[in-house]
Amino acid sequence: MSKKTVLTFRSNNSRATMNLGRSFAAYMRAATIVCLFGDLGSGKTTFVKGLAKGLKIPANKVHSPSFTLMNVYQGKLPVYHLDLYRLEDPQQVMGLGYEEFVFGEGVALVEWPERFGPFMPTDYIKIEFKHVARDRRRIFVSIVGKSYQDFFNHIQEDKVELK
Numbered sequence: 001m002s003k004k005t006v007l008t009f010r011s012n013n014s015r016a017t018m019n020l021g022r023s024f025a026a027y028m029r030a031a032t033i034v035c036l037f038g039d040l041g042s043g044k045t046t047f048v049k050g051l052a053k054g055l056k057i058p059a060n061k062v063h064s065p066s067f068t069l070m071n072v073y074q075g076k077l078p079v080y081h082l083d084l085y086r087l088e089d090p091q092q093v094m095g096l097g098y099e100e101f102v103f104g105e106g107v108a109l110v111e112w113p114e115r116f117g118p119f120m121p122t123d124y125i126k127i128e129f130k131h132v133a134r135d136r137r138r139i140f141v142s143i144v145g146k147s148y149q150d151f152f153n154h155i156q157e158d159k160v161e162l163k
Ligand SMILES: Nc1ncnc2c1ncn2[C@@H]1O[C@H](COP(=O)(O)OP(=O)(O)OP(=O)(O)O)[C@@H](O)[C@H]1O
Pocket: 011, 012, 013, 014, 015, 016, 017, 038, 039, 040, 041, 042, 043, 044, 045, 046, 047, 064, 083, 111, 129, 134, 135, 136, 137
């Protein structure tokens, strides 16, 4: 099997994006960091809802923490849902318990990770959402750093796909 460096998924509705998130839940481990890139309304929170659901967190508990910057949900693993859109000073991110999620038991799902600035993690799962048309999105998955190679091999070997 040829090894890819980027996996591309095509989503035709929000349910498909949620289902992809849900499929990814099985691969989450303690201290996993997932950075979600993409414009406003491209589907980042929708994906988080699906992933949370896969960790037994009801989707209606999941809301973008736009003003508080971070929500914590308790599921099979603790989920730290960050939305850094309104982060003014990257230094602020250090007050959120950033170390707790990096070194702790939880999974960090980060919207607007660009705002990390100098605190951008060195290793993370990278998911990019591209708005193609009203209900169509292209979702690109890759890894940055070496820590998530096993994750990336597994989603390829298991042929995770949109349903
Ligand atoms: N294929 C699709 N995948 C994801 N969302 C879709 C899709 N088609 C339509 N949508 C709609 O697009 C919107 C995506 O909103 P969502 O909150 O997930 O975006 P976001 O990337 O988190 O934006 P923000 O940067 O504002 O937090 C929702 O209203 C959703 O129903």
